Amino acid sequence: MKNQKRTTIYDIAKKLNINASSVSRALTNGMNVSEATRQLIVKTAKELNYKQNSLASNLRKGQNQxxxxxxxxxxxxxxxxxxxxxxxxxxxxxxxxxxxxxxxxxxxxxxxxxxxxxxxxxxxxxxxxxxxxxxxxxxxxxxxxxxxxxxxxxxxxxxxxxxxxDNEQASEEAVSHLIAQGYKRIALLEGPQNLNIFKQRKAGYLAALKKHGYPVLPELIKENAWTKELGAEATSALLNLPDRPDAIFASTSDFSALGVLEVATKMGLNVPNELGVCGYSNEAFTEITSPSITTIDQYxxxxxxxxxxxxxxxxxxxxxxxxxxxxxxxxxxxxxxxxxxxxx
CATH class of the missing domain: 3.40.50.2300 (Response regulator)
Known part of the structure; x- marks a missing residue:
């Protein structure tokens, strides 16, 4: 079925044998159009299924909604x-x-x-x-x-x-929660540091460690682990360290946290007893994973x-x-x- 050509003011003008400018004035309640002509133009526009181009109309008025x-x-x-x-x-x-x-x-x-x-x-x-x-x-x-x-x-x-x-405060709260739950070696999956949100989340992680007297261990911080696949890759590296972390804060996203959870499950680690996992964003799936994932809701x-x-x-x-x-x-x-x- 062929697409029908959109009706324009020129089609209406041609059918009524009048100027397109008269059609335009009639359809926009402009001046210098008799009421009888206006009604005829409106009636013909309906018959031809004319739809006003709202973008063009708004631009003529100097606005665009x-x-x-x-x-x-x-x-x-x-x-x-x-x-x-x-x-x-x-x-x-x-x-x-x-x-x-x-x-x-x-x-x-x-x-x-x-x-x-x-x-x-x-x-x-x-x-x-x-x-x-x-x-x-x-x-x-x-x-x-x-x-x-x-x-x-x-x-x-x-x-x-x-x-x-307030990414920094939220991340500090998340890491403080992990510390309160008895985790000692908390790893960070961080996103690209050229983006403000990931810089702030890292700052919150570091602030929580400092606040509770925990050392900053560079081997526990993994760069650009911000997708499920990259999160899984970073987790494999972390969990194969001689002294592996006992918690991972996936500050990048819940997708990264899902990657962490999958690797931990494959390795037979008990979450949360052997490994704590915290994500970020409160994606819908975090409620239904096994176990359900601690996360941060951004409203x-x-x-x-x-x-x-x-x-x-x-x-x-x-x-x-x-x-x-x-x-x-x-x-x-x-x-x-x-x-x-x-x-x-």
Missing amino acids: TIGVVVPRINQNFFADVIAGIEEVTYQEGYNLIICQSNESYEREVKCVNTLINQHVSCIIISISADFEDGQHLKNAMDQGIRLIQFDRVADNLDTFKVLN SMSMGKTIANLYFQNMLSDQVNVVPKIVSIKPKLIIRSSTQRYSI
Whole structure:
């Protein structure tokens, strides 16, 4: 079945043998069109199944009720919930979302942002990719009058609105919990240190060790172990050390923690008695693994609503000099079986 051609104002004008400009004025309640002509044009538009091009209409009015969202991966629970939170607010405000994913590629992220610029969105909400290089593409968007909100993973050198989790405090709390459960050699799976969130989570890990008088052991810190596969690979190396860790904090994600759990199970280690496992993000599967995984809930749905409200309450104006601000959200440690040696 062939796709039908979209009806335009020129099709209506041709059918009625009038000027397209008259059709346009009639459909937008413009001046210099008689009421009889207006009614005839509206009737004909319905008959031809005419749909107004809202983007073009908004651009003529100097506005566009569309917001672009760029995330590293749509299929992660955290980002999916943030998007859902944003959409819940934007829908109530009559705004549409265009959602893009960078797939952790800086090159693709730049293309996504340029596409949104060309779509003349009113705001871009972004969490940057793992191999982020510089923010020129984001500066280009701002230079063209597009509002910018960064969340979770942000470029610190860009002076924009930011919505962040208190990653350092959450990580310190998680490691302190492991120490309270009697773990002595706590390993860290860390993410790319060019990203603010992973630097902060490592800082929280180090702060907890210092607070409780534990030494920092470089052999227990594994770089870039931020996927299930990389988490499993790092865990194999850690558990084959002569003096292996008795707990692993997968500060990168719950997917890394799942990799830890799988390796520990294959090696016949009892979790949590012989090895404690803590993840980050509260992915849905963490409740149903055996044992269930201790993790950190980032209140992602609430974060999405906060982001959207930030736009509508602080940025939806003609003011050029809106002072950017940083909004911090405190995550919550969720203690489950994978770290619970003792009852709490």
